[in-house]
Amino acid sequence: MTTSAQPEPDTFDRTLEELRAATARLVATARAATPDELGAASPLPGWSRAHVLSHVAQNALGLRNLATWARTGVRTPMYAGQEQRDADIDTGARQDAAALVRQVVDTAADLDADLTALPPEALAGTVEMRGGLRVPGSALAWLRLREIEVHHVDLDLGYGIADWDAAFARRAVEGLVDVWRSRDLLPPVRITATDTDLDTVSGSGATSVRGTTAHLLGWLLGRPGADVRLQGPAVDLPAL
Template identity: 40%
Template sequence: MTKPETLDWWADGERLFGTALGRLTDEEFDAPSLLPGWDRRTVLGHVARNADALCNLLAWARTGVETPMYPSTDARDRGIAEAAALPAAELRAEVLAATGRLADAVHGLPDEAWSATVRTAQGREVPASEVTWMRCREVYVHAVDLDAGVGFADVAEEVQAAMVDDVFRMWDRRDQVPDVVVFAGDREWGTGAVAVSGPLPAVTGWLTGRTRGEGLEADGGIPEVPAWL
């Protein structure tokens, strides 16, 4: 198998996250993010530890030795908290270092290993080629969460559309697809009774749980939708 089609999206996503990070001063790390309950430090700690967790999956694909993303949920949470507690300059450096480790793992993976089966933290078996898309979701959405002037309008439309596809797939797996049909330009998702329409960035923000539907239109108001991830 050749390398994943999402490699360019992933590289662009890492750059966009780096742009958001670079706009923040060290003193601004302590402020809230756009993700309820998480400050910017927690977002940064999560993104760093996620990179290392995905390195584990690529090591699994390369060696055939089962290497879970995280030893346990508690270990995941501790790792995020420990990173988030670092002095700002060290936290910034850790995010960049972890991103570099993931880049090395991606570019060093033999072509045949991309078809190896690995398992996500949610227990879903996927080919290793899905790892770059898993990272795309993290870096694009959390770049917005950092509230540093990056929004979904800064994300390529095809990436946003893929995110919305992902949301509906996740809902379908959990049998939680809401009774909506969503329109953004000439794109359409869902087959429900409630029509929601608006610009693609507004749709992406709403369906990924980052907004309450600002900028969208629907008869009877914007409905509540299930969580994505």
């Protein structure tokens, strides 16, 4: 998932608290689901809900590697490779429901401990995401928060786009826009929120997109159910 290095070190502790609350919400949803519900298809093509949860667990392991990199300065890639990452997600998804939820809980707790222990110099250091984007160590809590919130919606078990906090959604929208703009990938759009003062223009802004900040994020992420109003030529958003 494309992301941004935007969080500043002085927001790190607050983001950690938000991450803990978001993780607790996702875990509560997962624990309430039946095995049949977890085995059913998610909105993500080719993935069951169990795949979504397995990915959440693998993401925690990957971010632990980046936390190690930030702390030690020794290059520690997030994943061993795309094929291994995909295989690990598939393997995790085949666990029974209780074991899968336990893996989500345990890996999240281990990551929380790693992030909490990062010293100031690690927060200021630089690591490299799976897609090659370089981010400061201070961004790791934000990266995890966004992963948790987005994939909680992907479980499609009652937590939806409208449940995203506007402040979270704005931070995520601005992060995506910043990265895509820096790579000259953002189409000519004007993105305007109806519930915050978010208003950003790319190029000619030939296409206007309006909606709540949360639904704008859902649209940018290509999630079903995003309720936005488009005026102007159709646009192709960058792949995530």
